[in-house]
Amino acid sequence: SESKSNGNHLGIHNEHVRKPTWSTDDLIAGFAKMQAKQAESKKKKKKDKDKTKVKAKFPQPPPGQFFNAFGESITPSDILFAFQFVDIRNDRKITVDEMQI
Numbered sequence: 001s002e003s004k005s006n007g008n009h010l011g012i013h014n015e016h017v018r019k020p021t022w023s024t025d026d027l028i029a030g031f032a033k034m035q036a037k038q039a040e041s042k043k044k045k046k047k048d049k050d051k052t053k054v055k056a057k058f059p060q061p062p063p064g065q066f067f068n069a070f071g072e073s074i075t076p077s078d079i080l081f082a083f084q085f086v087d088i089r090n091d092r093k094i095t096v097d098e099m100q101i
Contacts, residue, residue, distance in 0.1 A: 022030075061067045066074045086094050 059067060059071045061073065068074055068078065083094070086098055088098055089095075
């Protein structure tokens with residue numbers, strides 16, 4: 001818009017015009033709408049899950065025993081192999097630096 005001062009036209013540029021700001025109530029209402037929308041989308045995602053899938057059930061070892069990656073009991077020869085693999089100095093001790101291979 002323009003205004004007159006002593007017959008001269010003065011222009012008002014857009015950078016001097018005050019831009020509208022959000023009131024606190026507008027921000028709170030917008031935030032509440034956003035939260036409601038997120039909660040609604042979460043409910044939809046939960047409903048769309050396929051419940052027919054069956055999770056794999058891995059065998060559980062008896063107390064005091066351990067299974068290897070194939071579900072078999074670990075034998076003393078398995079433990080000896082692991083020890084010899086880590087004991088690179090063949091001093092029958094496992095030190096911290098040997099564990100950082």
